[in-house]
Amino acid sequence: MEKVLMKGNEAIxxxxxxxxxxxxxxxxxxxxxxxxxxxxxxLPQVGGVYLQAESEIASINMVLGASSAGVRVLTSSSSPGISLMSEGLSYIAGCDLPAVLVNIQRGGPGLGGIQPSQADYYQATRSSGHGDFRILVLAPNSVQEMADLTMKAFDLADKHRMPAMILGDGILGQMMEPIVLSAPEEQKPAEKPWAATGTGGTRKKNIINSLYLQPDQLERKNLERYERYKAISESEAMYEEHLMDDADVVLVAYGATSRICKNAISMARSKGIKAGLIRPVTLWPFPEKALANASCRAKSFVCVEMSMGQMIDDVKLAVKCSKPVYFCGRTGGMVHSPEEILKKIEDANGGVINEHCI
Amino acid sequence: MSIVFDRPKALSDVPTHYCPGCTHGIIHRLVAEAMDELDIAGRTVGIAPVGCAVMAYDYFECDMIEAAHGRAPAVATGVKRAKPESIVFTYQGDGDLAAIGCAETVHAAARGENITIIFVNNAIYGMTGGQMAPTTLPGQITQTTPYGRDVVSAGYPIRVCELLSTLEGASFIQRVAADSVKNVREAKKAIKKAFQVQLESRGFSLVEVLSSCPTNWGLTPSQALDWIRASMIPYYPLGVFKDKSAKSKGE
Amino acid sequence: MNAFNILIAGFGGQGVLFAGKFIVYAGLIQGRQVSWLPSYGPEMRGGTANCSVIISDEPIGSPIVTKPNILIAMNLPSLDRYEDSVEESGLAASDSSLIPRGLHRTDIQGVFIPASSLAEENGLKGLSNMIMVGKAIREAGICTQGEIAEAMAKTVPERKKSLFDSNMRAVFLGYNYGR
Known part of the structure; x- marks a missing residue:
């Protein structure tokens, strides 16, 4: 199939x-x-609807409405806009609605900057809104994956009736790479008998709702949902391993950062240091088993993030602090150079770093 | 023998949680009657607000969605854009529509979104126990304006119909009241007309219903109806503020 | 063949991103791995803009070119900022009609071409970027003469046929300059 050159944002x-x-x-x-x-x-060319909302708050609630009516729907924003969407996300999760949203992260907090960042990891995986809930978080690292994981996100969201987020960053959104766009195999659209489309006078009414004033009912609802989350975390985790067979120093990085890590790894290997990479493709569920397995033979881990250190918590939890976990971070829109990651690999390999796994 | 009075089919056969003397019940009935008479309940999706009518999803016999506070017009937009053949209405109070959801309301109207909004204005936050609303009258005592609404610090009430009627996208805007038989009959006509406007794809329609809150006003039900007449109607005059169809017929 | 790590830099509006896009297509039609990353933000509206282009036979890791082996500098601030980052024995191409200095480095190859003046003289105003690119292609062997037309056809949308011709003229003006 022909390769086309596309920006990450366009590929999505x-x-x-x-x-x-x-x-x-x-x-x-x-x-x-x-x-x-x-x-x-x-969208107008394919009979679809594009609507520019008055705010991200309105956007996410329009998504809630369209999803309630049973259609596949997308919204997209960057960090400050995702904050505004957190209310709606919580309602979407509470209503068990599928939806796909995109966060092309930029530096924060506040208005922050517009350069690439990964500082919304906590927000995506921990606190996308109030209440007990999870969202699926997919982290592409190429324009090809921006496309592939977007298609997958729609399937996963429908399958599990929950929000799915594509967590990218300014580099992935703006960069162009050749990709192959192949339509998913012809499949029947997910049946949505729960959708609010009008009863047609033939069925009982459907109610899309997240309100449960009786605490025992709400608890039951949340317990049910977490049973589903448990099954999802066992079945849907995705990751990539790069040069892991003999790795002493294991880098853990996602998104654009993982690509820079690959440069640093080949530099390290040419110096005789056995470095490898585990790249989480899903951030929730987090591929903890892959990290736990790696911790058996690796000497140390280096978590590389464009943030002050957020995913590192998950890395430490996954390896159960059995090996040192070091951190290599840039923030505010600054991007790692391969050299600074190499330096960290060398330090981790030589045990120079004193900060230890807590 | 023929039945001369019955529960509308579009109104669920369940007791409501509204306080005695509250006119929400009347307004629910009017909406349900309009749905019955236009025979649209089977293709209607209603959006409940946050506020006293939060559980309206239990009271209407049509598909219902419970929206976040103030976001009903955005949710309605999503539904209508996804299923243009459906009839979509929101049922919102004054805090929901004119405070936290002001942007969603104004922009749905500006877009000429083909939805119907039933706006229940009782000049107070009912559900949370009687705090100042964006439509609380100057001098009105509420839990959070214990000395009466002081417009110098708390600002002025918003006249929603007047505000929205300046927007090109708004097609039909009328204010009615639920204080008397005559006005209730007028309210019914307005609500039915609003749905008709949507059925004819004429765009955004909103009916504001001046409603009572005896519990939080600290009045008896009949005193509350008097207060609508004496205090609210002078500030919020009844009438049609916008009717594009009338204009086009007149041309 | 080695990888081309190309950095194109200039004022916003000089066609930095477009020039990069053309080079990417030149790599793509050769079946090589390519990436293109623009700087984005306020520079799009008049400040300095730059664009990283990588053409390689290996999968591309970081798409950010921090050590270019080809620098195309369209103005003085760009040369000032990036000259030191050029890889040893790399190439720095500079628009000598706008940049009134040579190179400080002696370990890299300097290519000087008065692209802006040439563009002006040849009725190709605004296409100094493509003159620079043509020169760089020739000096560094990024692609063959034949691949230029193919890459251009992919870069310039069909509905802008007249732009195709002028861009081709500009590229070949640079390609043949000084030969």
Missing amino acids: AEAAIMAGCRHFFGYPITPQTEVAAYMSKR
Whole structure:
């Protein structure tokens, strides 16, 4: 199949359309605006609806409405906009609705900056909104994966009736790479007998709701949901291993950072240091088994993030602090150079670093 | 023998949680009657707000969605854009619509979103126990304006119909009251008309219903109805503020 | 063949991103691995802009070019900022009609071409970027003469046929300059 050159943001948009998404609600924010721009051009061509909302708060609630009506729907934003969406996300989770949203992260907190960042890891995996709930978090590291994981996100969201987030960053959103866009195999759209589409006078009414005033009912609902989450965390975790067979120093990185790690790893290998990479592709569920397995033979771990250290918590939990876990971070929109990661690998390999796993 | 009075089919056969003397029940009935008479309940999706009507999803016999506080017009937009053939209405109070959801309301109207909003204005936050609303009258005592609403610090009430009627996208905007038989009959006509506007794809329609809150106003039900007449109607005049169809017929 | 790690830098509006896109297509039609990463943000509206392009036979790790082996500098601030980052024995191409200095480095190859003046003289205003690119292609052997037309056809949308012709002229003006 022919390779086409696309920006990461555009790949997400086209992939969504190929996955059968015909509804997009969004609000402009750098560095993800190409998703909306692409959708505004393409959706009318395929009989879809593009709507620019008055805010991210409105966008996510339009998503809630469209999803309630049973259609595949997408919204996209960057960090500050995702914060505004956290209310709606909580309601979507509480209503057991599928939805796909994209966060092309930029530096924070506050208005922060517009350069690439991975500082929304906690927000994505821990606190996407109030209450007990989880969302699926997929972290592509190439334009090809921006497309592939977007299609997958729609399937997973429908299958598990929960929100799925594509967590990218400014590099992945803005960069162009050749990709192959292949439509998913013809499959029947998920049946949604729960959708609010009108009773047609033939069935009992459907209610899409997250309100349970009786605490025992709400507890039961949450327990049920967490049973599902448990099954998901056992079945849906995805990761990539790179040069892990003999790795002494294991880098753990996702998204654009994982690519820079690969450069650093080949530099380290040329110096005789056995470095490898585990790249979580799903951040929730986190591929903890892969890390636990690696901890049996690896000497140490280095968590590389464009943040002050967020995923490192999951890394430490996964390896149960059996090996030292070091941190290599940049923040505020600054991006690692391969050399600074190499330095950390050398330190970790030589045991120079004193900060230990707590 | 023929039945001359019955529960509308679009109204669920369940007791409501509303306080005695509250006019929410009347307004629910009017919405349900309109759905019955237009025979649209089977393709209607209603959006419940946060506030006293939060459990409206239990009271209407049609598909229902419970929205976050103030977001009902955005949720309604999502439904309507996904299923344009469905009839979509929101049922919102004054805090929901005119405070926290002001942006969603104004922009749904500006877009001419083809939905119907039933706006229940009782000049107070009922569900949370009687705090100041964006429509609380100057001088009105509430839990959070214990000395009466002081417009110098708390600002002025918002006249929603007047505000929205300036927007090109708004198609039908009317204010009615639930204080008397005559006004209730007028309210019914307005609500039915609003749904008709949507059925004819004429765009955004909103009916504001001045409603009572005896519990939080500290009045008896009949005093509360008097207060609508004496205090609310002078500030919030009844009438049609926008009717694009009337204009086009007149041309 | 070694990887080309190319950094193109200039003022916003000089066509830095477009020039990069063209080079990426030149790599793509050769069946090589490619990536293109723009700087984004306020520079798009008049500050300095730059663009990282990588053409390689290996899978591309970081798409950010921090040590270019080809630098295309379209203005003085760009040369000032990036000259030191060029890899040893790399190439630095500079628009000598806008950049009034040579190179400080002696361990890299300097290529000087008055691209802006050439563009002006040849009725190709605004296409100094493609003149620079043509020169760089020739000096570094990024692609063959034949691949230039193919890459251009992919870079310039069909509905802008007249742009195709002028861009081709600009590339070949650079390609043949000084030969």
